[in-house]
Amino acid sequence: MSWFVDHLDLVWTRTLQHVYLAGLPLVVGLLIALPLGWLARRYRGLYAPFTAGFGLLYTIPSLALFVILPGILHRQILDPVNVVIAMTLYTIALLVRTVADGLGAVPDAVAQAATAMGYTRGRRFFAVELPLAVPVISAGLRVAAVSNVSIVSVSAIIGTQQLGLFFTDGFARSFYDPLVVGVVACIVLALLFDLVIIGVTRALTPWVRATGARA
Amino acid sequence: MIAGIIDWLGDPAHWAGDDGIPHRLLEHLWYSGLSLLVAALIAVPVGLAIGHTGRGRFFVVNLAGAARAIPSLGLLFLMVLWLFPKLGGDAAFLVPNLIVLIVLAIPPIMAGAYAGVEGVDPAARDAAKGMGMTGMGVLRKVELPCALPLVFSGLRSAALQVVATATIGAIAGLGGLGRFLIDGLHVNDYSQMAGGALLIALLALVVDAAFALVQRYAVSPGLSGRFRTRPEPGDQPMDVEMSVGQHRVG
Numbered sequence: 119m120s121w122f123v124d125h126l127d128l129v130w131t132r133t134l135q136h137v138y139l140a141g142l143p144l145v146v147g148l149l150i151a152l153p154l155g156w157l158a159r160r161y162r163g164l165y166a167p168f169t170a171g172f173g174l175l176y177t178i179p180s181l182a183l184f185v186i187l188p189g190i191l192h193r194q195i196l197d198p199v200n201v202v203i204a205m206t207l208y209t210i211a212l213l214v215r216t217v218a219d220g221l222g223a224v225p226d227a228v229a230q231a232a233t234a235m236g237y238t239r240g241r242r243f244f245a246v247e248l249p250l251a252v253p254v255i256s257a258g259l260r261v262a263a264v265s266n267v268s269i270v271s272v273s274a275i276i277g278t279q280q281l282g283l284f285f286t287d288g289f290a291r292s293f294y295d296p297l298v299v300g301v302v303a304c305i306v307l308a309l310l311f312d313l314v315i316i317g318v319t320r321a322l323t324p325w326v327r328a329t330g331a332r333a
Numbered sequence: 334m335i336a337g338i339i340d341w342l343g344d345p346a347h348w349a350g351d352d353g354i355p356h357r358l359l360e361h362l363w364y365s366g367l368s369l370l371v372a373a374l375i376a377v378p379v380g381l382a383i384g385h386t387g388r389g390r391f392f393v394v395n396l397a398g399a400a401r402a403i404p405s406l407g408l409l410f411l412m413v414l415w416l417f418p419k420l421g422g423d424a425a426f427l428v429p430n431l432i433v434l435i436v437l438a439i440p441p442i443m444a445g446a447y448a449g450v451e452g453v454d455p456a457a458r459d460a461a462k463g464m465g466m467t468g469m470g471v472l473r474k475v476e477l478p479c480a481l482p483l484v485f486s487g488l489r490s491a492a493l494q495v496v497a498t499a500t501i502g503a504i505a506g507l508g509g510l511g512r513f514l515i516d517g518l519h520v521n522d523y524s525q526m527a528g529g530a531l532l533i534a535l536l537a538l539v540v541d542a543a544f545a546l547v548q549r550y551a552v553s554p555g556l557s558g559r560f561r562t563r564p565e566p567g568d569q570p571m572d573v574e575m576s577v578g579q580h581r582v583g
Contacts (some may be wrong), residue, residue: 159478179497179543182530185514189334189527207418264401271404282406289410289505301407301549308402 121295126209129284136280139201139273140266141311146202147209155217156243169215180269182205184276186226201273206257208269209262216258220251249265249322256319263311273306281307336357336523338531340357345529352512354532361509361536364502365495372438377484380443384450384470384480393447400440405498409433413505425505434498438491445487469484478553485548492544495539510536 122129158168187193187200224247232246274282284300287293320327341347348354384387412429419430453476461475477484503511513529516522 138535172478174538174541177493177537178534179493179500179537181497181500181511182533182537185526185530186534189338189523195523261401268402268404271502272405272406275501275515282404284405285407285410286504289414292414294411294414296406297411301404301411304404304407305402 122299125296126298128301129281129303132279132281132283132305135198136270136282136304136307139198139280140205140263140270140306140307143202143205143209144259144263144266144311147206147213147262148255150206151210151213151217152248154214158214158218159221165218169218170311172214175207180208180272181275183207184273184278190294194208196277198278200279201270204268205266209266212262213258213313214253217251217255220254221247221257223254224250252319252322253326260312260315263315264308266305267311269310271300334374336524338527341524341528342531350467351545354477354510354513357442357508357510357512358536361496361499361533362436363560364431364499364507365492368434368495369438369488369492370500371431371437373437373442373488374438374494376442376487379445380446380479380484380487381450381472381480382445383443385468390447390451393443397440397444400437404497405433405437406504408436408503409498409501409505430502430507431504434495434502437498438495441490441494442484443486445483445485445490446480449483449487450476452483453479462476481552482548482556485544485551487543489544489548494541496533496540507518565577 119330154168154172158165164194184200185329188195188197189314191203193200199255210319228250229242229247237245255267264327270278270280271282272283274280274286281300281303287296288297288300345351350356373410380393384395391525408429412433413426416432417425457475457479458471461471466474494496499507499509500511500514501511503515509527514533516582517525517527519527
């Protein structure tokens with residue numbers, strides 16, 4: 119405990135770095151997965167190749183991806199951009215299918231009602247279909263968020279600055295304190311990410327509470 | 334850079350001996366296969382029992398979620414630090430690594446087995462009971478075959494998790510393909526690191542494809558619909574790759 123108090127500054131700095139490395143890819147990944155998921159839904163022929171193709175990406179072990187990416191991108195191995203891109207790829211891999219399935223779960227009658235009320239295709243998507251798909255997309259995003267926090271810590275092996283460095287520090291010195299602090303900080307961070315997504319989802323889907331309707 | 338990797342992969346010296354690619358590959362498969370087997374022996378029966386009796390549902394659902402939040406690298410180091418002084422020789426590194434692999438493989442397998450049984454059509458279960466089957470009979474002849482697609486998708490996620498984490502194990506003294514990555518990192522040899530990383534990525538893709546193939550042929554044709562030429566009206570396409578328990582932390 120005293121180790122934690124003595125190193126509060128370092129824990130805080132690395133926590134912020136961790137939030138950046140795990141959080142930014144969530145936002146970017148979601149923004150990229152939304153149009154891809156929409157395409158997979160709109161053109162049925164794209165669904166199988168999209169989900170299978172991005173699924174393959176998800177198969178590649180993170181440590182391997184952290185090492186291969188700098189070679190492909192011509193960057194230094196320590197450059198945090200590699201980790202951000204790797205995590206963005208994983209996020210897209212998980213979310214394309216979720217977005218497509220979430221949009222697919224919008225009842226036909228609702229979409230038709232919107233059309234009958236004079237909604238154009240674009241407005242119908244943003245005002246009706248996307249909001250109704252939020253609960254499904256949010257479930258996928260929660261999985262991505264929590265696993266991102268854990269995967270980012272693996273990049274400590276190649277030396278990226280974030281909470282995972284407490285693991286390598288502690289292991290190298292056979293010293294439990296930083297290790298335990300690192301593990302607890304990672305778990306707390308994953309929980310916080312989860313809570314934020316739950317909160318945003320609640321704010322975006324007021325009808326779920328108003329009607330007691332099931333997501 | 335690419336040329337360096339090709340040179341590294343093409344060098345016959347890297348294909349022979351105890352630190353050659355074939356031996357490292359066998360090590361990787363051995364750790365992964367053993368951990369997956371032990372995890373399946375624990376998780377499949379428990380998952381099936383929870384799905385069959387409905388008791389412990391809360392436990393299995395939350396276990397999969399909570400396991401996702403645990404950083405595998407931290408868990409691995411804690412386990413090695415704790416067990417290393419208690420064990421000697423080769424076991425000192427091997428045992429803690431294997432324990433972590435097994436612990437990480439259990440939640441997705443259990444979630445798959447549970448969800449598979451849970452999702453069985455109640456009418457099929459009732460029909461089996463009506464035919465006079467006992468609880469065990471229903472589980473063995475109806476619920477298990479119907480649950481197989483999800484049991485396999487749980488095993489498949491677990492296999493990916495294990496192959497990825499076994500790679501990380503190299504930093505805690507484990508053999509396997511991860512060695513090239515970690516050893517290359519220590520001597521600043523990017524060709525060796527990237528060559529190893531490519532082999533690992535390839536291994537993960539092959540393992541995933543192998544599971545997809547086994548899944549396809551182990552599941553009853555009546556369920557997978559692979560011998561049916563024309564879909565019947567009202568048929569829902571069966572999604573055998575449903576992402577139950579799909580997660581990775583490594």
